[in-house]
Amino acid sequence: MNETTLDTAESSIVTSSADAAPRRTFELDDTGFKEVPKRWRKFYRHWQGAGDELAPNEVICPVCKVVIRSHREFRPGDRVYCMPCMSRLVVVERPDGRLEADVLY
Ligand SMILES: [Zn+2]
Numbered sequence: 001m002n003e004t005t006l007d008t009a010e011s012s013i014v015t016s017s018a019d020a021a022p023r024r025t026f027e028l029d030d031t032g033f034k035e036v037p038k039r040w041r042k043f044y045r046h047w048q049g050a051g052d053e054l055a056p057n058e059v060i061c062p063v064c065k066v067v068i069r070s071h072r073e074f075r076p077g078d079r080v081y082c083m084p085c086m087s088r089l090v091v092v093e094r095p096d097g098r099l100e101a102d103v104l105y
Pocket of ligand 1: 064083
């Protein structure tokens with residue numbers, strides 16, 4: 001360990017010229033989501049129901065209600081793929097500011 005811990009918050013922010021503001025990035029852990037091959041498990045988790053909260057890098061698949069996770073926080077217009085039910089989704093912002101996913105047909 002020769003990493004300094006002082007600026008880890010700084011260094012975890014990535015900038016993309018296409019974005020209005022830098023996106024936060026997230027470390028993803030294996031959630032034990034067994035419906036997909038092991039290398040993809042960290043990108044999905046089961047919604048825990050009442051009391052569960054979505055992080056800025058998580059959206060719920062409207063088809064199978066699985067939580068889809070990303071290394072970066074989601075923004076409206078992001079395309080995501082739900083491997084458990086093979087749906088192609090796009091992230092949309094609701095009037096109350098919440099991010100949700102809509103199915104792309
Ligand atoms: Zn799904």
